[in-house]
Amino acid sequence: xxxxxxxxxxVTPDPTTGREPSEADRIQAMLAVAxxxxxxxxxxxATGEHHNPPFVPSSPTTLLGYLAGQTDRLLLSTATTLITxxxxxxxxxxxxxxxxxxxxxVDLMLGRGNTGPVYPWFGQDIRDGIALAxxxxxxxxxxxxxxxxxxxxxxxxxxxxxxxxxxxxxxxxPFVWHASIRSPExxxxxxxxxxxxxxxxxxxxxxxxxRMVALYRRRFEHYGHGPAEHAIVGLGGQVFMRKNSQDAIRxxxxxxxxxxxxxxxxxxxxxxxxxxxxxGSPQQVIDRTLGFRDVVxxxxxxxxxxxxxxxxxxxxxxxxxxxxxxxxxxLRKEFAALRPAGVPEEPPTHASLVAGAAAELAAEAVR
Amino acid sequence: xxxxxxxxxxxxxxxxxxxxxxxxxxAAAIGEELRSAGVPAQVEIVELREHARALADAVVTxxxxxxxxxxxxxxxxxxxxxxxxxxxAASYSGLFKTFVDVLxxxxxxxxxxxxxxxxxxxxxxxxxxxxxxxLFSYLRALTVPTGVFAAPEDWAGGDAAPLSTRIERxxxxxxxxxxxxxxxxPADPFADPTPFEDLLAES
Numbered sequence: 228x229x230x231x232x233x234x235x236x237x238v239t240p241d242p243t244t245g246r247e248p249s250e251a252d253r254i255q256a257m258l259a260v261a262x263x264x265x266x267x268x269x270x271x272x273a274t275g276e277h278h279n280p281p282f283v284p285s286s287p288t289t290l291l292g293y294l295a296g297q298t299d300r301l302l303l304s305t306a307t308t309l310i311t312x313x314x315x316x317x318x319x320x321x322x323x324x325x326x327x328x329x330x331x332x333v334d335l336m337l338g339r340g341n342t343g344p345v346y347p348w349f350g351q352d353i354r355d356g357i358a359l360a361x362x363x364x365x366x367x368x369x370x371x372x373x374x375x376x377x378x379x380x381x382x383x384x385x386x387x388x389x390x391x392x393x394x395x396x397x398x399x400x401p402f403v404w405h406a407s408i409r410s411p412e413x414x415x416x417x418x419x420x421x422x423x424x425x426x427x428x429x430x431x432x433x434x435x436x437x438r439m440v441a442l443y444r445r446r447f448e449h450y451g452h453g454p455a456e457h458a459i460v461g462l463g464g465q466v467f468m469r470k471n472s473q474d475a476i477r478x479x480x481x482x483x484x485x486x487x488x489x490x491x492x493x494x495x496x497x498x499x500x501x502x503x504x505x506x507g508s509p510q511q512v513i514d515r516t517l518g519f520r521d522v523v524x525x526x527x528x529x530x531x532x533x534x535x536x537x538x539x540x541x542x543x544x545x546x547x548x549x550x551x552x553x554x555x556x557x558l559r560k561e562f563a564a565l566r567p568a569g570v571p572e573e574p575p576t577h578a579s580l581v582a583g584a585a586a587e588l589a590a591e592a593v594r
Numbered sequence: 595x596x597x598x599x600x601x602x603x604x605x606x607x608x609x610x611x612x613x614x615x616x617x618x619x620x621a622a623a624i625g626e627e628l629r630s631a632g633v634p635a636q637v638e639i640v641e642l643r644e645h646a647r648a649l650a651d652a653v654v655t656x657x658x659x660x661x662x663x664x665x666x667x668x669x670x671x672x673x674x675x676x677x678x679x680x681x682x683a684a685s686y687s688g689l690f691k692t693f694v695d696v697l698x699x700x701x702x703x704x705x706x707x708x709x710x711x712x713x714x715x716x717x718x719x720x721x722x723x724x725x726x727x728x729l730f731s732y733l734r735a736l737t738v739p740t741g742v743f744a745a746p747e748d749w750a751g752g753d754a755a756p757l758s759t760r761i762e763r764x765x766x767x768x769x770x771x772x773x774x775x776x777x778x779x780p781a782d783p784f785a786d787p788t789p790f791e792d793l794l795a796e797s
Binding site: 357358359361362365380381411412414415416418419430431432435438439441442446450491492493497498500501 | 650651653654655656657659660663783784787788789790793794796797
């Protein structure tokens with residue numbers, strides 16, 4: 228199982244000090260979080276993509292390309308890459324380039340983006356969100372897999388004999404996750420292609436997460452990619468830990484109460500009861516995270532959100548130390564012990580995809 | 595025979611509340627109509643006051659928690675709905691509208707709905723027509739023609755068109771509509787997704 232962190236890249240003032248990081252601070256903080264992820268033994272760093280303040284990461288492959296040069300084993304990913312408002316031609320090229328720079332340590336998670344005004348800035352309309360995701364991804368897949376692409380669709384100018392460059396590293400496109408919180412169509416899309424499905428459950432009750440993932444698994448089997456239990460599932464989660472749970476609650480409460488995404492609604496305790504947010508001891512985080520398995524079955528990737536709600540970088544890095552030293556090693560062992568034989572331990576990696584492609588070629592030669 | 599379910603939404607905030615009294619009388623009249631038609635019925639009151647904080651929370655979180663989730667399920671799983679609101683500032687109350695706001699957009703589509711309101715003065719008597727009915731038209735609910743509005747003088751009795759007559763007429767209209775329709779299971783997009791080939795063809 229892979230563990231990692233994902234960052235939204237929001238600039239949020241620290242409610243306890245009123246200090247607001249600059250964009251420069253925040254970008255450096257994201258880099259520090261990614262490097263820390265590798266240092267403490269996590270597997271994945273994923274960045275969001277946003278085109279409006281208060282968010283900084285508008286250019287994921289620039290950020291990840293830099294990180295490729297700063298890290299050795301960390302898998303670089305996104306949460307999410309906007310499949311609706313980016314040109315699929317540019318996605319095909321940017322991420323193939325990133326694959327080369329990172330030696331294959333790349334996958335990506337596609338999402339639609341739920342901020343209405345962003346669409347027209349890129350010449351699109353949010354009401355076409357699902358159709359854009361379906362059409363653009365169909366083109367993206369072909370651009371990575373076919374040398375010369377002829378294409379005509381509703382959402383971009385036609386292509387004739389177009390070759391996206393560079394070609395994917397070793398001729399193998401990066402693994403793709405599809406992420407959606409509410410839309411069954413996207414779970415259906417992930418299942419149709421046998422791609423991964425990521426449910427960013429951080430703001431949602433377990434019952435909803437269960438239904439979305441169950442749909443994806445059922446349809447994954449329906450489309451002939453293997454048994455439902457072998458489908459590739461990823462989840463989010465957000466945690467804040469101290470040795471004593473009371474200290475964690477006391478320290479995190481002002482952040483929860485004032486953060487734009489959490490505050491002024493339910494209490495911290497009510498929110499923890501309904502969503503994956505876990506504020507407490509490392510053991511409580513371990514128990515809660517293991518409980519996700521009861522909701523979605525055995526899954527392959529767990530991403531934690533740790534740099535949020537205006538927490539200062541120093542605190543975030545402390546949280547990552549706790550994750551790396553006390554939480555993730557236990558979770559790796561416990562999840563492995565529970566996972567039945569045959570269920571993929573990890574999502575496909577560049578190495579496994581290359582091996583799979585070679586095996587397929589060999590099988591074809593025999594035929 | 596399948597038990598038919600009726601959910602009665604009551605948005606009164608005081609105790610006792612005239613909105614709740616009207617909701618109870620409508621519930622009793624509908625129960626009586628269904629019983630005399632030989633239809634097994636279950637009439638359940640959803641008192642919104644109990645969910646006031648949860649409703650405000652749901653507006654900011656985007657999901658309904660705890661008991662509110664059950665209340666929403668009661669309404670969306672019902673074969674017919676009765677909606678009773680007090681009049682605040684010449685319209686339905688904010689609490690009432692908030693509950694409507696947190697329902698899924700299609701939750702009431704095609705459902706028979708009886709509209710009712712209470713107010714402190716008879717001058718609000720058209721509130722059902724100018725505020726409630728357009729809202730439920732937008733939701734594509736099947737509203738019955740008789741709306742039941744109750745002002746203080748209605749509770750005193752002695753009117754030319756007594757409240758009880760309007761309650762009975764509206765209850766009959768709702769049960770006629772209800773019994774003429776087969777139970778419709780709520781659509782579940784997770785059970786029955788649009789096949790991907792169709793999505794591809796549409797895109």
